[in-house]
Amino acid sequence: MPLKRPDQRAVGFVRLTVCVLGWLLCVCWAPTVVEAAGTPPAPQQKALSLRRAFLGLDKCNACVGTSICKKLLKDQIRFDWWMSLDTTLPLDEKQSFPGNLTDDSLSWRPVVLSFLSSPRLHSSADRSICRSVGRQGPCSIEAVLRATPRFQSLNQSHLLLPHMVKGLAPPLLRCPSQRLLDRVVRRYAEVVDVGSVQMKHFSERDKLRLLYTLAVNQQPLILQMFPGTEGWPFPRYQGSCGRLMVWASSRPLWGLYGSSREFLQRVDMAYQLLHITQGLGHNSLGFLLYYTRLGEDMFGLLDDQRVFLTDASSIGVIDLEQGFPPDPPSQTGSGGDIFSCLGQGVSPCHRSPPCSSVRPTQSFTLLCTALLPRLLLTERGAQPTRLPMEGEAEAGRLARDVPLLLGVCADPSQPDWRIMAAVGSLMDLLKPLRPCNPRFTYRYPECRYNQDY
DSSP states (O other): OOOOOOOGGGTTTOOOOEETTSHHHHHHTGGGOOOOSSSOOOHHHHHHHHHHHHHTGGGTTSSSBOTTHHHHHTTOEEEOTTOOSSTTSOGGGOOEEEEEEESSSSOEEEEEEEESSOHHHHHHHHHHHHHTTTOSSOOOHHHHHHTSHHHHHHHTOSSOOHHHHTTOSSGGGSSOOHHHHHHHHHTOTTSSSOSOSSOTTOOHHHHHHHHHHHHHOOHHHHHHHSOGGGTOSSOOEEEEEBTEEEEEOOEEGGGGTTOGGGHHHHHHHHHHHHHHHHHHHSOTTOEEEEESSOOGGGEEEOTTSOEEEOOOTTEEEEETTTOOOOOOGGGTTOOOOTTTTTTTSSSSOOOOOOGGGOOTTHHHHHHHHHTHHHHHBSSTTSOBOOOOGGGHHHHHHHHHHHHHHHHHHTOTTSOHHHHHHHHHHHHHHHGGGSOOSTTOTTTTTHHHHOTTO
């Protein structure tokens, strides 16, 4: 009897873990595959075609890469196919799924599996690629992209140059310097040899995958360029297969909102968010990483209580050493080629404001507007949650200072120096209130002997 996708009403009651490449997944996504007329293929051949279609391998090399396909084939990555991170979205809008990954089949660790964009946007982008050459039906997407002047320029070069990414929508590329693009190439993990700024070891296939990723979603590139192993607040990038990418998972922050029992933990989270934002703007590499938007889904919490920036798709980057060329606002969203709006499904597509308009305090203003009030106040405009008994001495100061400091920090009309002063005072106020116990292993036991931890 053929397997059927379970009714949405039964999702909460039935749980069935399957391999990403399993037949059940493929049946779910079977409607997206168009078979050629003729003799029906053998069951194994049809199953393979469906699996490739689900992962986007049938669209490669208009994809991210294939670095983690072996783990998928070996059943070392599994996930519950209907358990999207956002259960309110219809199936064709679901982009990310929680899963588990193993290296030895004994211990499993949580990961996130995510498409470059939602299935609906991918389908829309694929159709727009075909329409750009006058085809109303399916076409060879890879062939169309290979024929574009943008790709031909990249394919004939050993360097990734600023004019090759001009007009692409991701904020990473709003005002790229040569040094930033060199870092993209040097850290690109979807090729065999990593570490050179020259692309002599890139095949034509590798260059198309890189350009496609740059155009659709910068998330995998940011995780590779600024890895957590070097102290950056981003999760570990595990790899990709087709249009699916995998990185380390974390718990959402919103689970702690409004809980008086977890107030000291929320204080610690608020301090970490301020510290992370501070480090993104001032680091030894001379890159200013800034938020272009902010939402509660951008951050996650690890088991050791560290806060990580899990969604890097809206992070802008400015090279403080080489600077950036003038970019007048009138160019925003105008012109471009087929690559310009691949990740957004609309044309003209939205682009971030010019880098010249980015203030040093932009990230702090967004943080103090969107997230910190939800962590430090019971509700917007309310007083801070009352501290437990051991923190009664600080309750009065929190009630008096936190709303005032957040108000200054969230006000874009304030000068930068005043916003930065409010951020510094807020961090000084929160720092001594952070818990120091074995639950917070990211800073315990060092915090018992040194308050800097």
